[in-house]
Amino acid sequence: MKFVDEVTIDVTAGNGGAGCASFRREKFIPFGGPDGGNGGRGGHVYAVGDRNLNTLVDFRYTRRHEARNGEAGRGSDQFGAAGDDVVLRMPVGTMILDAETGEKLAELLVHGERVLIAKGGDGGFGNLHFKTSTNRAPRQKTPGWPGEVKSLRLELRVLADVGLLGMPNAGKSTLIAAISNARPKIADYPFTTLHPNLGVVRVGPSQSFVVADIPGLIEGASEGAGLGHLFLRHLQRTRLLLHVIDFAPFDDNVDPVAQAKAIVKELKKYDESLYEKTRWLVLNKLDMVPAEERAGRVKDFLKRMKWKGPVFEISALTREGCEPLIRAIYQHVASLQDHPPEDVDVRFLPTEDLSEAAPKPDADDPRFR
Missing domain, CATH: 3.40.50.300 (P-loop containing nucleotide triphosphate hydrolases)
Incomplete structure (x- = not known):
C-alpha cells in the first residue's frame, strides 16, 4: 500500500430542506388551519479515528465528499427527513486543518474518536411553525439553511512512543x-x-x-x-x-x-x-x-x-x-505514560467546538418577515 501522509479534500454538508406552506382541507372540516411541516436538516460530515488504517491513500483518489440534503416539509404536519451523514474514517494521528487559513480544526488521537468537521444546514420552517393565537392562517415559510462547505488539509503524524x-x-x-x-x-x-x-x-x-x-x-x-x-x-x-x-x-x-x-x-x-x-x-x-x-x-x-x-x-x-x-x-x-480511567475506552470530542460558525436559525433573519 502506498504511504500517503498529506492530502487536501473538499467536504460539503447537506442543505436544510425547505419548509412547507399548507392548510388542512378535508370534507366537513372547514378552516382546518395550517399544517405545513418543517424541512429536515442537512447531513453532517464527521471524521472518525480508525486504528486499522495507517495511510491517507483513500483520500488521494476521492477528494470530494458530500452529505445529502434534508427533505422538504410536507402538508398534513409532515416534517422532512434529515439527510444522511457522511463518516470519513481516518488513521489515528490525523490532523485536520483548514486549507485556506491553516487553522487546526481537530486532531484524531484515539481509536473511535468522532469529530464534526462540517455541519449540515438546519431545515426551514413551515407555516405550522408560525401559527399563533392571533395569526391563525400564516402563509410564511422559510427555505432551508445551507450546509458548511470547507476545504481541508489532512496531515498524518504517526503515533509512536x-x-x-x-x-x-x-x-x-x-x-x-x-x-x-x-x-x-x-x-x-x-x-x-x-x-x-x-x-x-x-x-x-x-x-x-x-x-x-x-x-x-x-x-x-x-x-x-x-x-x-x-x-x-x-x-x-x-x-x-x-x-x-x-x-x-x-x-x-x-x-x-x-x-x-x-x-x-x-x-x-x-x-x-x-x-x-x-x-x-x-x-x-x-x-x-x-x-x-x-x-x-x-x-x-x-x-x-x-x-x-x-x-x-x-x-x-x-x-x-x-x-x-x-x-x-x-x-x-x-x-x-498517561493512564486513562479503565472504564473509558473511547473519547468523543464535543461537536459544538467546531460548529460555532455554522449557520443557525435567527429570529431577525429577513426570511422570517
Missing part, C-alpha cells in the same frame, strides 16, 4: 527489525527506507511500546534535501528520540562525530521543540569494531561529541546490547 533518526545506512531499519515485529526493507545502499515504518516492541505479556523509523537524514534536510525532511513531522508526537549512529562507516574518511552533529543541526533548524525532545545516543555496528578498540573509540567519540546524556552500544545485526536498550526505553516510556 520512540522515534529513530540518523544518517542513511546507520542501521535504523536493522534495529527496528531486531527489536520489533516490523519487517522493513534492508539493503546496503542509502535511502532504502522510503516511508515511515512502525514496529511494536513486546517487553512482556502486557508491556509494549511502538517504535517509528523514518528515512535517513542528510545535511541540508531541513531545506528539502533528501527524503527525511518529509517525514520529520512523524517524530513530533514521540516521547523519546533514538539517535542511531553508524560507528563503523565503510568509508574511512567519514567521521561519525561530524555526521552526528550534522543531524542535530538539521533537527534544530527544522523544529526547536523537536530538538529539545529527550534524545539518546545509540552507537550501532559495534560488531565491526575490534573488541580491544571499542572502549577507546567510544570514549573518544563522546569526548569530541561533548555528550553527557544516555549512550547505548549495540549491534543491531547480532542483537548485542539490544536487551538493555529495550528495558531502558520501556522504563522511560512507562514513566511518562
Whole structure:
C-alpha cells in the first residue's frame, strides 16, 4: 500500500430542506388551519479515528465528499427527513486543518474518536411553525439553511512512543527489525527506507511500546534535501528520540562525530521543540569494531561529541546490547505514560467546538418577515 501522509479534500454538508406552506382541507372540516411541516436538516460530515488504517491513500483518489440534503416539509404536519451523514474514517494521528487559513480544526488521537468537521444546514420552517393565537392562517415559510462547505488539509503524524533518526545506512531499519515485529526493507545502499515504518516492541505479556523509523537524514534536510525532511513531522508526537549512529562507516574518511552533529543541526533548524525532545545516543555496528578498540573509540567519540546524556552500544545485526536498550526505553516510556480511567475506552470530542460558525436559525433573519 502506498504511504500517503498529506492530502487536501473538499467536504460539503447537506442543505436544510425547505419548509412547507399548507392548510388542512378535508370534507366537513372547514378552516382546518395550517399544517405545513418543517424541512429536515442537512447531513453532517464527521471524521472518525480508525486504528486499522495507517495511510491517507483513500483520500488521494476521492477528494470530494458530500452529505445529502434534508427533505422538504410536507402538508398534513409532515416534517422532512434529515439527510444522511457522511463518516470519513481516518488513521489515528490525523490532523485536520483548514486549507485556506491553516487553522487546526481537530486532531484524531484515539481509536473511535468522532469529530464534526462540517455541519449540515438546519431545515426551514413551515407555516405550522408560525401559527399563533392571533395569526391563525400564516402563509410564511422559510427555505432551508445551507450546509458548511470547507476545504481541508489532512496531515498524518504517526503515533509512536520512540522515534529513530540518523544518517542513511546507520542501521535504523536493522534495529527496528531486531527489536520489533516490523519487517522493513534492508539493503546496503542509502535511502532504502522510503516511508515511515512502525514496529511494536513486546517487553512482556502486557508491556509494549511502538517504535517509528523514518528515512535517513542528510545535511541540508531541513531545506528539502533528501527524503527525511518529509517525514520529520512523524517524530513530533514521540516521547523519546533514538539517535542511531553508524560507528563503523565503510568509508574511512567519514567521521561519525561530524555526521552526528550534522543531524542535530538539521533537527534544530527544522523544529526547536523537536530538538529539545529527550534524545539518546545509540552507537550501532559495534560488531565491526575490534573488541580491544571499542572502549577507546567510544570514549573518544563522546569526548569530541561533548555528550553527557544516555549512550547505548549495540549491534543491531547480532542483537548485542539490544536487551538493555529495550528495558531502558520501556522504563522511560512507562514513566511518562498517561493512564486513562479503565472504564473509558473511547473519547468523543464535543461537536459544538467546531460548529460555532455554522449557520443557525435567527429570529431577525429577513426570511422570517
